Amino acid sequence: MRISTLLLVLFGLLFNQAILAEDKQADETQGVNREIEELKNDVLELNRDLFILEEDLLFSANTQISVFVSVDVDDLFELDSMTLKIDDKVVTNYLYTAREAGSLNKGGVQRLYIGNLTSGEHEVTAFFIGKGPSKRDFKRAVSKVIEKTENAKFVELKITGDISKEQPDFIVKVWE
């Protein structure tokens, strides 16, 4: 037992963060990592293709309608849930987790609904349920008649803030 033992221990602690692999092992690790990288990439590309295939098959552009939700308001409204009706039929109810609501508040856009609609006029009604100013329960509905054409229709349900009134505002925006 020598002081050199201690110096070695301290030296190891300070300067040699555990090196578990030798150079050869490091090369093997790199090889495996490359394989994993390729695998991840291939699965991602397949996932993309399957996603598109599913959408093409189930919701072709001439009948597709997608409804999105976005939030551009600070403190005036906390979204708890949404109900979406198309032509007076409920097509989706959605309850948000704190993580999802947080994601919307940071600028994320949620695809709330994707479905099929025939050409012509349809009424889209959205119910926003949550907490309004002063944390009071708040429920508001907005409606808009949209014209479904042969192109896919994208509708954005946007929660914005009217600072002058200190009230949230709800907008239905149709993307061209």
Next chain:
Amino acid sequence: MIFSKINIFVRTTVLMLGCIISLTVCAEEKNLHKVEDLAYGVSLYDFYQGKYFSSITDLLVAQQNQSLLKDKNNPQLLLGGLYLSYGLYSKSSDVFEELLASDAFNATPEVKDRAWYLLGKNYYENEMLDEAGKSLLKVEGSLQEKDEEERLYWLNTVFLKKYDVVSAVDMLYKMQDRSIWRYYAVFNTATYLIRAETYPDYARQLLLDLSLIEANDSEEKLLVDKANLALAYISLKNNNQQEAIQHFLKIRTNGGVTSEALLGLGWAQYRDKNYDDSIASWMNLVSTQTKSDLMVQEALISIPYVFEKKQDNDQALYLYGLAVEGYKVQIDETKKLVDYINSEQFIAQISPANMSDEVPPLFSSVKDVNPLMYRYLSKFVFSKEFNASVQSYQQIKYLGYKLDRWQYSMPSLQMMLSEKRSTYKNKLTKTLGDDSLKRVKELITRKNTLLSKVNKIESNENFYALAEQKESEYIEVLSAVKTALVDVPFESEDADVGELRFKHRLLQGLLRWRLETEYPVRLWQLKKATKKLDDTTKNMQSRLASLKHVFKSAPKEFAEFDARIVNKEEQINQLKSRVKNELIKQEQRIRAAALSALEVHRNQIRLYHDRALYAKARLYDSMMVKE
């Protein structure tokens, strides 16, 4: 070369999450990062929830569907960052290089700086130090302060790894005094200099400065402890026991390097001939720290050694005996740990708790860690290497889960296609048997005739043609009267006939005046009505054309869908088999790494055990000789 490896004390948690944090910061700047395309917003929605796989897929789908029209820079930046966070380094550098090279992106200085910065980190992860340094140096100053500090830290690290001390030190002076990144860079630079045995005074001064910072959190406090430990090491090396003791005593008694400090303190006191103090320090170490800690093992054998020095052989003999027993227990326990690592339980422990979770956060990857793992492999369990391997394993598991789900949904897609096909056949038969198509064609012909009539009226200004029902009747009556008046011979015309002629002219004039006056209004109304009719029939024609197109193209589309489904099914099967192989490999790697770390520990305990046994025997012998 003096050093085959330069080991940098990496700010681990930040290293792994660094680019994510940076991206988040960027994305939170709503004004800079306005969502101009829904598809980009959808990707951000997943990104903010930590769902990188989904977020990347969103962007890839958007690229394929060409739905990123208004903003190309930010989605590209996000994609590159996501690839980097997801461990797809090659794809990540492709994205950043494309963003920086292509004029098509018309990137702003902010976007370019961020791209250079992330590209630099990417190169660093791939050990491409020259490229990393060049990329990080290309940042022109639009990074946020926090990111700028991190950039300088990475530059310091790159320079140290390239043995360029002057440039590395230069980075220290560019960093903010109170920046945590600077503290890490200072520590790394100082320990590099000590190891290289160059500029020792400067290295010592750096460590002294670091040891005197006002540490506000556990991360900073650990750095201060490490600085004191390094200073104590220098003092011990210089045979300055008293100074070493002072540095050891500054280290917290409940920090990350307490064991090392207590062991070192004991040795410094021993070298200073303060045997009782050194025993007290080591006893403190043995009683307060984890039994399996190698520092404790060292203390267990050091304590009887000092008693031996103090000529207290009985006590030394007793303590050597205790140490031997303690080592035996540990050797037995580590045997059990070897069995555990080789068991399925270990794999279950590193498997994701919830299969649908995407990219679990680092350092929370392993659930319910076995107590023996904590006891003997705590450093390994918390190491970046182990956690990165487990994370990778869990990511592969998630890929398998995704592939399973797709495979499960393929029959549904196939069924949907069959349904479409059968609907198409039914509709085709029905439509071909229906005379609606014929009627539509007739209507279109009639509309065309009507349109040409209206055009003719307009070109001839034939206002009589726009007479209403009653007016047409009047025209007929007036015409009949006119004919009748023509038949009356002039010589037999009396006053009544003359009055009749006068009235006829008057009424005809009135009628003509009315028709002529109202002609523009009536023509406008007629044209409006015909335009509406024209629109309706055009719509009908377009639907007819679309229907014809569908009828014509549907069989081809169905065949294409069929081929796509079959092709994807094959790909799923191939990838599933690759996932299975990678999982086996990764399990083997993790097991081997754990066993290797454990073997190091076991060898050390065996060594201590043998040394204790030898010391005990030696002491017995010497006592026998004396007797």
